[in-house]
Amino acid sequence: MSLRRRDVDQWMRHRRLPVELRRRVIEAERYHWAATRGVNEEMLLENLPEDLQRDIRRHLFKFVKKVWIFHLMEEHILDVVCEKLRQKIYIKGSEVLYVGGLVEKMVFVVRGKLESIGQDGTVVALSEGNVCGEELLTWFLDPSSVSKDGRKIKLSGHRLISDRTVKCLTNVEAFSLSAADLEQVTSLFARNLRNPLVQGAIRFQRRCYFSSGHGLTITGLEGVFTLGLYQSPYWRAREATRIQAAWRNRQKRLKHSKTSQSNDLTPHSNNSSFMRG
Numbered sequence: 001m002s003l004r005r006r007d008v009d010q011w012m013r014h015r016r017l018p019v020e021l022r023r024r025v026i027e028a029e030r031y032h033w034a035a036t037r038g039v040n041e042e043m044l045l046e047n048l049p050e051d052l053q054r055d056i057r058r059h060l061f062k063f064v065k066k067v068w069i070f071h072l073m074e075e076h077i078l079d080v081v082c083e084k085l086r087q088k089i090y091i092k093g094s095e096v097l098y099v100g101g102l103v104e105k106m107v108f109v110v111r112g113k114l115e116s117i118g119q120d121g122t123v124v125a126l127s128e129g130n131v132c133g134e135e136l137l138t139w140f141l142d143p144s145s146v147s148k149d150g151r152k153i154k155l156s157g158h159r160l161i162s163d164r165t166v167k168c169l170t171n172v173e174a175f176s177l178s179a180a181d182l183e184q185v186t187s188l189f190a191r192n193l194r195n196p197l198v199q200g201a202i203r204f205q206r207r208c209y210f211s212s213g214h215g216l217t218i219t220g221l222e223g224v225f226t227l228g229l230y231q232s233p234y235w236r237a238r239e240a241t242r243i244q245a246a247w248r249n250r251q252k253r254l255k256h257s258k259t260s261q262s263n264d265l266t267p268h269s270n271n272s273s274f275m276r277g
Contacts (some may be wrong), residue, residue, distance in 0.1 A: 114126040
């Protein structure tokens with residue numbers, strides 16, 4: 001740790017980093033050392049037999065199955081996903097995602113607390129076992145999505161833009177899966193991912209994402225996935241917002257309908273009185 005600290009100090013002086021940046025670098029280095037004890041897990045695993053690597057990754061990354069669509073996938077696909085997971089350390093105050101930025105990774109939280117703040121001000125707490133950036137999985141699994149006006153949007157060459165900010169409330173230990181790796185996995189196993197259960201989950205999440213706020217109807221196969229998908233705080237908060245918007249719209253329509261009926265009856269009543277006079 002002392003040798004590492006010396007190298008970092010020399011590098012920061014060479015690059016003439018300002019005091020505040022130096023403080024953040026030192027804090028990140030300290031937390032990274034506390035989380036790993038200086039052990040490079042990737043290098044350690046590379047020196048082990050392949051079957052042992054696989055079994056260790058399955059043990060370490062059980063949390064991957066907390067993402068509902070991953071839970072529906074076959075083991076050999078999950079093994080490839082686990083091979084691509086990389087450890088990430090975030091310090092208090094760091095932003096994992098921000099509004100208007102690209103969603104470039106899925107982040108699986110191992111330790112620490114975060115908060116997700118939507119554009120509408122909705123705040124969702126994230127902690128151990130939660131995931132952020134899970135919308136990226138649906139984005140790559142679905143070859144095309146439907147916009148609000150019903151047109152098809154081809155995803156080739158497009159990137160997903162974040163509509164929320166995810167900020168660390170404490171130091172956070174996590175594992176991340178990059179967008180490039182996730183795209184590679186979904187392309188490689190495209191045939192396997194045509195499983196009706198997986199496709200049903202994709203259609204459901206896509207409908208959540210592109211719903212215009214006029215309510216969401218769940219029928220048939222898709223209804224099976226409701227509870228599983230809502231284990232995700234992100235989708236749970238998003239759909240709660242949709243339901244609230246749909247309820248407000250319905251109340252407005254009912255109020256407008258009652259007002260219209262009242263206005264239609266009023267002239268009729270006045271005409272009747274005039275005729276009797």
